[in-house]
Structures are given as structure tokens and as C-alpha cells.
Amino acid sequence: MRKRVQKQAHVEEQDEILSPTTSELHIDKNDDCVSISTLTERRHQVIDAAIQTTSDAIIVLRQDFHIAYLNPAAVATLNEPAESRSHCTKVLACKNLNRMVLCGTSSCPLVQALERKSSIPNEELILGTDPDHMYEVSTSVNPITLDDDTSYVVFAARDMSALKVANRVRSNFVSMVSHELRTPLNSVHGFIDLLLQGHMGEMNEEQRMYLGYTQEGVQQLISIVEDILFMTRSDLGQFEVKQQEVHPVGLVRQVVRSLQPQALKAEVALRLDIAPGVPALYVDPQRIKQVLNNLVANAIKFTPPGGIVTISARQHDEHFEMISVSDTGYGIPVEDSHHVFERFYQSNHRQQSKLGGYGLGLSIAKLIVEQHGGTIGFDTVVNKGTTFYFTVPLFHDPAQL
Known part of the structure; x- marks a missing residue:
């Protein structure tokens, strides 16, 4: 009995030690509040210090395209005072890597971020208005909407000049190798053509068939080399767009005529659906033909026999x-939809492996369309079909303007 009383007293003593009084509990709660407040304040100080000391340029723009904030790195990079509230066209003047001005176009990163309401990561741009002090940057563009529905866009830009120099050396090497490959391949293609035409004597059907296969393989190699050469020249800033007045009907018909043999071989019908009175375009005809050729050839390749490929044009x-x-x-397939325009991307889909390809056609199409200030995209339903669409500028007669 005595042991039980002593044990109960010991437990009560422990409870008194472990259980704080009301006043002590009140002090602890206050201490917690002070601690949380201090942590929040310190967190804000750390974030502010990170923004102030980072070597990346942080630029905040209002939805009316005026500057709201520049961190010290942005001030130094753009040579603009921190208190500046200028319009972004007078400070950033965003251009793509081929120095085409994006301001006022649908390719403007601020417009795209606000329309998508989602971040745009790794956008490569040239910033600055002074021709002697422009900066190639890799930018993340992040839209932010406050509680009062006020929208801002935050640019985080990292100077890529040093990396660009290394990439330029690599691109120069690839360009040189591609150029050196193209010459002998064209020679081989030419001599095969002479053989098929009978200039070196008559051949039997089996010989002609195998030479035909060889010519197709050489032509495919030439196309690959040409595409790689095109991409490397673009990366080096040597890609020019020579725009002129072009009528879309004639342009589309040229592409259809050139791809008709491929369509007949694949048992796929080509159709035109061009609205009457569609206005003229202001484009580089060779480049836009290249875009159409890539898109239509892809459509033929991924359409089963008996299918239809339709080319249409409407004023946007x-x-x-x-x-x-x-x-x-x-x-x-859904898993491939986010990678469609990536260079050299190859789907694991069984149809892709069966039909081949090297994954540059759509990347080139995107590049050319964006050089014209347009956009490109697609809608797709598995086992039903795909529609690729792109916008290009209309021709406006200077006399009418």
C-alpha cells in the first residue's frame, strides 16, 4: 500500500514538471508568435538579398508593358536607372536570336506569358536598345496575378555570351563538316542520275531498281545535311528572311505538285481548301514552301492508305x-506532344520507328515561321488525325498605307 502511494505521488510530481501552468503556456505561445514573425522577416530579408545580389537580371513588367522593378544586375546590364518606369520597348526591345524585333508581335514573351497564364522557361532572347551593347540571354518569363487582379510579368535573364561563344565554335565546326559532306553527296547523286538516264550504257530492270534505291538513300542523306546546315547557320545568326508579296494559292499548288508522287505512292489524297479572295502574303516564298513541304510530307508519312491530307488557308x-x-x-501520342518541335526528337511510337525520320523538319518549320513573326501549333486526336497550323504576315501595299 505504501509503495502504491509513493508511486502515485511520483507520477503526480512528474505531471507537475511536464505540464506548464497557464501563465507559462501563454508565454510560450507569445514566444512562438515572435519566433514565426522573426522567421518570416528573415525569410523576406534572404529573398530580397538574393534578388539584390544575384548576377541574373530580374525585371518586373506591368501588364501595360512598363517597368515596375529592376534589380542591380538589370540596372547594370541595361544601363537603366533603378527607378525607371519606361516602356519595355525603350529598355528591353526583345529580339530573337536572328535579331528580329518581337515587340508588337504575337511572339512577344510578355504577351505570350499573359495569354498562357503560365511560365515560359529558357526563352533565348537578345535584350537592349544600344546596337553596341546587346545581350544574349536565357530568360524565364513568369506571369504573376495579385489579389486585386493586377498582373505582372517577371523576367529572370542570365547572360549567355560566354556559352554562346563555345556553341558558336561548335556550330562552325558542324557547318563546315556539313558543307564538306554536301559536295561529294551531290556528285554521287549526279552520277547515279547519269547512269539511270543510260549515258553509260543500257541497264536491265534489276540494275535500275537497285540504282533507284541508292539514289533515294543519297537524296535522303543530302536532305539531312541540308537541314543540319540550315540549323547551324541559324544558330550562327546567318539565317536571312527575304520577304516579298506572295499569293498563297500559287505557293500551295507548287508544294502539292512536288509531293504528289509521294502521296500517290502512299495512297493518300491531297486536297486544297483555300478560301476565295485570300489576300497576298508578305513572306520569303522559298522558306514558307519549306515549311509547307515539311508539314505536308509528315502528314503523308503518318496517314494510312486511303487517308486524306488537306491544306487550307484563311485570314486569321x-x-x-x-x-x-x-x-x-x-x-x-500524349507523351510526345510536348516534344514535337524539339530538335532530333524521336518518338518511341511503333509507327515512328517504322516510318523513320531524324526529327528536324518540325524544328525548322517552327524556326522559319517565328522568323516571319508568326506562331505555329497543332491539334491532335490519336487514331483520328492531326492538324498543324501556322500564321504568316499579310502583304500591305505601302501606297495604301
Whole structure:
């Protein structure tokens, strides 16, 4: 009995030690509040210090395209005072890597971020208004909406000049190798053509068939080399767009005529659906033919026999026309849809492995369209078909303007 009483007293003593009084509990709560407040304040100080000391330029723009904030790195990079509230066209003047001005176009990063309401990571731009002090940067563009529905866009830009120098050396090497490969390949293609035409004597059908296969392989190699050469020249800033007045009907018909043999071989029908009175375009005809050729050839390749590929053109708005290439093919799997325009991307889809390809056609199409100030995209339904569409500028007669 005595042991039980002593044990109970010991437990009560422990409870008194472990259980604080009301006044002590009140002090602890206050201490917690002070601690949380201090942590929050310190966190804000750390974030502010990180923004102030980072070598990346942090630029905050209002939705009316005026500057709201520049961190010290942005002030130094753009040579603009921290208190500046100038319009972004007078400070950033965003350009793509081919020095095409994006301000006022649908390719403007601020416009795209606000329209998508999502971040744009790794956007490569040239910033600055002084021709002697422009900066190639890799930028993340992040839209922010406050509780009062006020929208801002935060640019975080990292100077890529040193990396660009290394990439330029590599691109120069690839360009040189591609150029050296093209000459002998063209020679081989030419001599095969002479053989097929009978200049070196008559051949039997089996010989002609195997030479035909060889010519197709050489032509494919030439196309690959040409595409790699195109991409490396673009990376080096040597890609020029020579725009002129072009009528879309004639342009599309040229592409259809050139791809008709491929369509007949694949048992796929090509159709035109161009609205009457579609206005003229202001484009580089060779480059836009290249875009259409890539899109239509892809559509033919990924459409089963008996399918249809339709090329259509409609006026998109007062400045742009939309051209679409629709097919009744296999569609694009969901897991591949985010990688469609990536260079050298190869799908694991069984149809892709069966039909081949090297993953540059769509990257080149995107590059050319963006050089014209347009945009490119697609809609797809698996086993129903895919529609690729892009916008290009309309021709406006200077006399009428």
C-alpha cells in the first residue's frame, strides 16, 4: 500500500514538471508568435538579398508593358536607372536570336506569358536598345496575378555570351563538316542520275531498281545535311528572311505538285481548301514552301492508305493569315506532344520507328515561321488525325498605307 502511494505521488510530481501552468503556456505561445514573425522577416530579408545580389537580371513588367522593378544586375546590364518606369520597348526591345524585333508581335514573351497564364522557361532572347551593347540571354518569363487582379510579368535573364561563344565554335565546326559532306553527296547523286538516264550504257530492270534505291538513300542523306546546315547557320545568326508579296494559292499548288508522287505512292489524297479572295502574303516564298513541304510530307508519312491530307488557308486577323495542314492519320501520342518541335526528337511510337525520320523538319518549320513573326501549333486526336497550323504576315501595299 505504501509503495502504491509513493508511486502515485511520483507520477503526480512528474505531471507537475511536464505540464506548464497557464501563465507559462501563454508565454510560450507569445514566444512562438515572435519566433514565426522573426522567421518570416528573415525569410523576406534572404529573398530580397538574393534578388539584390544575384548576377541574373530580374525585371518586373506591368501588364501595360512598363517597368515596375529592376534589380542591380538589370540596372547594370541595361544601363537603366533603378527607378525607371519606361516602356519595355525603350529598355528591353526583345529580339530573337536572328535579331528580329518581337515587340508588337504575337511572339512577344510578355504577351505570350499573359495569354498562357503560365511560365515560359529558357526563352533565348537578345535584350537592349544600344546596337553596341546587346545581350544574349536565357530568360524565364513568369506571369504573376495579385489579389486585386493586377498582373505582372517577371523576367529572370542570365547572360549567355560566354556559352554562346563555345556553341558558336561548335556550330562552325558542324557547318563546315556539313558543307564538306554536301559536295561529294551531290556528285554521287549526279552520277547515279547519269547512269539511270543510260549515258553509260543500257541497264536491265534489276540494275535500275537497285540504282533507284541508292539514289533515294543519297537524296535522303543530302536532305539531312541540308537541314543540319540550315540549323547551324541559324544558330550562327546567318539565317536571312527575304520577304516579298506572295499569293498563297500559287505557293500551295507548287508544294502539292512536288509531293504528289509521294502521296500517290502512299495512297493518300491531297486536297486544297483555300478560301476565295485570300489576300497576298508578305513572306520569303522559298522558306514558307519549306515549311509547307515539311508539314505536308509528315502528314503523308503518318496517314494510312486511303487517308486524306488537306491544306487550307484563311485570314486569321488584319495582320496575319493562318495556313493549316490536316490529316486523317495516326495522331500524336500524349507523351510526345510536348516534344514535337524539339530538335532530333524521336518518338518511341511503333509507327515512328517504322516510318523513320531524324526529327528536324518540325524544328525548322517552327524556326522559319517565328522568323516571319508568326506562331505555329497543332491539334491532335490519336487514331483520328492531326492538324498543324501556322500564321504568316499579310502583304500591305505601302501606297495604301
